[in-house]
Amino acid sequence: MNEPLTCQRHLFPEKAVAGYLNGASRAPQLHAVAAAGRAALAWREENSGMPIPAFFEPVEALKNTFAKLLGATEVERVALIPSVSYGVATVAKNLPLARGQNIIVVEDQFPSNVYAWAEKCKKTGAELRTVPRPAAGSPASWQERVLAAIDARTATVAIANVHWADGSLFDLVGLRERTDAVGAWLVVDATQSLGALPFDLSAIRPDAVIAAGYKWLMGPYGCAYAWYGPRLDGGKPLEENWINRAGSEDFRNLLHYREEYRPLANRYSVGEHSNFLMTPMQRAGLEQVLAWDPARIQTYCAGLWATVETELLALGVSLPAQRAQHLVGLRLPAHCSGERLAQELSRRNLQVSYRGDAVRVSPNVYTTPAEMQEFLAAVTASIVR
Incomplete structure (x- = not known):
């Protein structure tokens, strides 16, 4: 199966996946899983x-x-x-x-x-x-x-x-x-x-x-x-x-x-x-x-990061050199306020996790490029000038 994945948001309840960049914590429940239960x-x-x-x-x-x-x-x-x-x-x-x-x-x-x-x-x-x-x-x-x-x-x-x-x-x-x-x-x-x-x-x-x-x-x-x-x-x-x-x-x-x-x-x-x-x-x-195929999931998530990675690096955010695409721990620069970032994410209804000194962002096939842009905007707004 070589065709690239398109966004699979329709397979989940919209309320569960809207702004959800926290799949590494717990997956939102698929309609099919709920139906089986x-x-x-x-x-x-x-x-x-x-x-x-x-x-x-x-x-x-x-x-x-x-x-x-x-x-x-x-x-x-x-x-x-x-x-x-x-x-x-x-x-x-x-x-x-x-x-x-x-x-x-x-x-x-x-x-x-x-x-x-x-x-x-x-x-x-x-x-x-x-x-x-x-x-x-x-x-x-x-x-x-x-x-x-x-x-x-x-x-x-x-x-x-x-x-x-x-x-x-x-x-x-x-x-x-x-x-x-x-x-x-x-x-x-x-x-x-x-x-x-x-x-x-x-x-x-x-x-x-x-x-x-x-x-x-x-x-x-x-x-x-x-x-x-x-x-x-x-x-x-x-x-x-x-x-x-x-x-x-x-x-x-x-x-x-x-x-x-x-x-x-x-x-x-x-x-x-x-x-x-x-x-x-x-x-x-x-x-x-x-059915999705993990290789296609990686490709889909890589496409999401491609829309924001250059801008994040320009802001001084560091990403692991060797990493997967579905789970990325970002380390903020000194001029980025972690408290302000949390406020900006909340205001935009985006969910991430905080693990040690990393902001863990974990998108999946239900995530949209627009949500990644919202995340970038939240980071940008948290920069202390």
């Missing part, structure tokens, strides 16, 4: 019981859809989880780690991809090594600093493809090559990239990919996905629920307790993941993202 709720109102196939078939369809987006060929490596922290904790539980080894994260990484590693290091005596963001004008990029931090004692690199605060983009293929050289794992938080940025699973070869579903994957809050590679085969899940065990589709024999799990990553799915309401909503969101 309403249909599921209507079915529930009319039906008390849940047929046995309904515990399994919609889940398999959802996993297949997610696997297609990820480029995964083994659907059984997909687990349905409630959050990124759940998926990261699963990996941390199964990571071999000893005193003297280290786990690498980057500065200001999202907490869900930090806390489990910090606890693991406390218990084992390993080091949690945080790679700082390079200062402006630094000769070494953030990517280069991460590569330099990896050594023979590194057990894993746990990193996001796109940094949640400022949109800094990391080269995962380069990180994979370096982790391979020292035998370390690569664990990717793809929450702020998957669904809006192409992801090449075969080239990256991660040990785990984890992503929240309510941002760029257009799903409801409380859903997430994980893909676990061969190093997690045969591991221990966070919980022991019935549906992840072999033979769980045979309700008559559930009391014949089984030691073995369903194949591969099925053991890691959260209990009650056969959610009659959320599953169809999740799938509707994923199917729309597939």
Whole structure:
């Protein structure tokens, strides 16, 4: 599919997307996702019981859809989880780690991809090594600093493809090559990239990919996905629920307790993941993202930035040199009043986020060039003369 995307605003409620430059916080709800939820709720109102196939078939369809987006060929490596922290904790539980080894994260990484590693290091005596963001004008990029931090004692690199605060983009293929050289794992938080940025699973070869579903994957809050590679085969899940065990589709024999799990990553799915309401909503969101195609989403968002980037740079605003187009953290010059900018954005009914010292602007296919021009006008009006 090579045709460029046009604005997809018609697929959302206008009130939800007007001036919404904050897709990295939470996606506005698609009409199709809402319709899927309403249909599921209507079915529930009319039906008390849940047929046995309904515990399994919609889940398999959802996993297949997610696997297609990820480029995964083994659907059984997909687990349905409630959050990124759940998926990261699963990996941390199964990571071999000893005193003297280290786990690498980057500065200001999202907490869900930090806390489990910090606890693991406390218990084992390993080091949690945080790679700082390079200062402006630094000769070494953030990517280069991460590569330099990896050594023979590194057990894993746990990193996001796109940094949640400022949109800094990391080269995962380069990180994979370096982790391979020292035998370390690569664990990717793809929450702020998957669904809006192409992801090449075969080239990256991660040990785990984890992503929240309510941002760029257009799903409801409380859903997430994980893909676990061969190093997690045969591991221990966070919980022991019935549906992840072999033979769980045979309700008559559930009391014949089984030691073995369903194949591969099925053991890691959260209990009650056969959610009659959320599953169809999740799938509707994923199917729309597939129809858009993340590569076309990037192209569309790049076109939005092309209308304002030159003017922003002229005002002294700095943007990450290596970045994605759907999430950009702007750093304001000293002569720009942050308080005044907040007032100007509010006056224009524009929504962004503030993450550390960055103004995070995250447009998507529902954003218009006119809204980007309004954002530029707000920044211009915040300059202190």
